[in-house]
Structures are given as C-alpha cells and as structure tokens.
Amino acid sequence: MKKILLTGVNGQVGYALQKKLSQHQVFALNREQLDLSDKDAIRRLMQALKPDLIINPAAYTAVDKAESEPELAYTINAIAPQILAEEAAKLNAALIYFSTDYVYDGSKIADYLETDAVNPLSVYGKSKLAGEEAIRAVGLPHLILRTSWVYGAYGKNFLKTIIRLASERDSLRIVADQFGAPTSAESIADAVMELLAVWQPQQANQTGVYHFTNQGKTSWHGFSCAIVNEYNRLAVIKNEDLLKASVENIAAITTADYPTPAVRPANSTLNNRKLKQTFNVSLPNWEQGLQQVMQSLD
Template structure:
C-alpha cells in the first residue's frame, strides 16, 4: 500500500465551516493522509499559547492545518485583544512549534487584509492595508508565520459560506422566510467561496505539495459579485429547489431584495469595497482551479439539511 504523504495531521477549528469541511474530506483519504487528529475550541484554546505548545508537542504532527480563527468581524472592534490572540499570536506559536518538529503548516487568511481601493482583482503581492481589527489581526498572523520561516502555505479566501455553520447563506434563508423584503449591500465586490470547494482544493494542493513552495496563495471560487448579487442568487436557487425538496416557502423572493449602499448599512468594522482575489498563482503552482461561485452555491444547496 502507498505510504501516506503525511503520517499525522493536526486539524484545528473542526467546528467551524472550513474546519468541518476539511475534517470530512480528509477522513475519506486515510491511505493518502494517515492519522487525523481533530481539535475544536474545547480541546484547544487558541488564546492560550502554552496550551497550543503543549498540544502540538503531545500530538507530534508532521502537518498542521489551521482554519480556526476569530471571525466575528464587527465584534473584533470591541474585542481586539482576543482577536489578536487567536488570529495573530496563535498562528505564530503554531508555526514555532511546527518548526521544532520539522512539520509543515497550512493556515487560512482573508481578503480583508486589503483596503479595497484597487480597480480589478487583487494578486498576492499587492500592498496590504486592512481597514478593520479583524483584517489587521489576520495580517499579523500571516506575518508571524512568515517570520518563523518554516514550509508553509497561507490561503487567503473570501466570503466563506456553506451548508454547515453560521454564515451568509443561512442568514439570508432565515431572513427571507421571516420578512417580505430584504435590504442588502450592493457596493462591495468579492467572491463567495464554498467551504466544500476550499476543502477539495486543499486536498489537491496537499497531494502535490513537496514543501519547496511556501507563501501566500489566493483561494476563492471563480467569478465575483456583490452581497446583493449573492443574496439574490441564494433566494433564486432556493425558489428553484423548494417544490422538489418540499422546503418551507420564502416570504421574500428576488424582486423583494433591495440593493443598498454601504453607507445605508453602517457597521462597527469597515469592509473593503473591492476584495476580489485573483487565483492565477494557485493554478500555476498547483494546477488547482475552483469552480464558478454560482456552481459552487448549487453544490452547497444539495448538502443543506431539511429547510
């Protein structure tokens, strides 16, 4: 039997969207990826550096995958210390402990490291200038990993959603069942990215990664839209599937979704107006291409629990 690429993988954040999708995907590949050790926040407190060091040394992985993060973008404005502990300090500690073991690290970052004032899609070497505590903490995490200098991949992704967990998909479906009209921001541009697609892309990368390449890669579904465009696509897809799946009807259909500006919906954290990411580097180095976001959305709908 073929030896696994990795004897033992430590996966954090398995109760989150990306962590859950990765756990499901990796568990189906035992011959290729060996033993999988999954930790949630109850088993690993990422705000505690000593707990992180103890866990890594006890598990002795040869690969750490860290999708865990503080992701409450607006709440981070009033909890900067906790956001930095989890998003900035913890990744650095994971990198230090991985380096001691000769292990590799995969970490996830965000489109919110950019200011959003570029015309066109961002590439990996564009200047970063985060506008929020969340974005600043995630960028600090990237820098902490880079400073260690171990074999590592940092995947910047955007607008992550999925059938599992709390996210924009579930929020829109809940609101569309409760209200007859929705008001959704239409002047922020990005790529809705499926957690299932992220997991599948990471598996493809792992099968090809020899540790020689390290650095930042953009990893998002193809195409782009606005939050308003994403919301209308969600409602439209649900309406198409509703009868055949015997789902609860919606009160708000596409015609009832009003496009508004960011100024019409102020939030504690400032979001970039444009955070569309170019994935050419990922395709060139690992031959990985994610499907269009609309196609990915339909796949996530097939995984939805009963509505």
C-alpha cells in the first residue's frame, strides 16, 4: 500500500484514477484543496502529507486558450510539476506526470517513438514539454506518460461535444486530416493501476518517458463517425431515439477549413512498444476504449 498524492481529481484522468486507487492511502485533491498556481501551497502540502508517490494529472488543458494565456499554462504545466518533483525528491518519493502527443510537430508519417525529436507547435505543447524537462532536471524516479486525445464518461470532452452536436443538428463538419489515437480516461486509469503493480521506482532504467495511448489510429472525423455509430447502435438496443445527424452527414473537412488559435500536429500517433517491453502493460484498441465508455454513459 502506497501513500499517494493525486492532483486534479475533478479532471477526466484524475476522476478515473481516484475511483481505482482505493487499495492505497490516497490524498485526492481538487483545485480548491491544492491550487497548482500557488507554489507555497504545493510545498506546504507536500511537506505535511509526505506522500511516497505523486500522480499529477492536473494540468492547464485548454489548448487554444493557452495561446493567449502562456504564463498561466507554464505555471500549471511546468512550474507546478517542477515544485512537486523538488519536494518529492526531498522525501525520496516518485512522480507520475502526464504529458501530451502535442510535444511533436506531426511531420512524421509513421508512429512516433519516444526517441523521436520533439518540436511542439503550440503554447500548450511547449508548456507540457517544459514540465517534462523540469522533472528530468530534478532527477527523481519518475514516469512521464505521453497520452493523446483524452475523453471519457466524466468531464467535458470531444465525445460529449459530438453527441450534443449530433443530437441538435442534421449535419456536422469535422477535421479529417489530423491523425492520432483517441484515449479514454478509463483506459489510462486501468493501465496506471497495472503500472503501479510492476513499476520499481528505484530501478533507474525504468524512469523516463513512455507513450501511453489507446492502440490504433484515426482522424477526428473517423472518431466522430465511430461515436455516432456506437451511440446509434446502443440506442437501437435500448429502444431510444437515434441522433439527428447520421454518419453520412458528417462531412470530412481539412484543418485549413477549421482554423484554431493553436496549431495541432497532423500526425501524433504514438507507438507504445516501450511501455509493453518495459512493463508488459498496454492499453486496448481505441475502438474498444470507445465501446467501454459509451456503455457507461447515462
């Protein structure tokens, strides 16, 4: 049994993790209990609680808004993890930090490996990479888990937006030239639990960066079609109304047709082989992850 400090419990990953960590002693903290923009509060809390392990899914995740709030994004995504890492090092504790596929520029055709060059295109991606670098510089035992396109039954996310839009409108227009792996918060939490059973933080060769996504790849358009298909399949079984927009009415558009403040990588599919080889842990295929989440929706 470990003494774990878990941040961001009102976020998608934090919420999913909190539900699964019951066999450990967990200090599960929301923003009111630990504001990560308050450095002194982080230090005070770490010194008072003395955890063995810090799991930090809390983050500034508003990718487009970060372009106009870079300082706040860096404070939460880079400075707060650095302070958590410094305090953890004093306690001989370990740290799990979640990072992002947006550390890559997306120009690679094949799946990204952890050894590939990073080159974030957005403030969000840069701030998360700065968090990774700060943790590495402190030098404590850590796992940096780069995940992608996170959604789940709980919280605000792309899946919820598509279901809402497809229930209100006859047709949708969705970007079809950005590729990655939609990853459910539930799959992430399951895989973290498996990791906790096998990770030996004092083994220096296990410390490092790991890709941590559901398997396979699709585009936002492909993901949207799968969401609508799965929703309607379950609606038939439950004898409920189908969505207004059918898959045939989801138009495939380009990134140029849908300009956003933050530039996103065209391909951010992450190869998870290192995770499998080091820990024998893997996340399911993204379609399987989607089915699980859809079945758990109210």
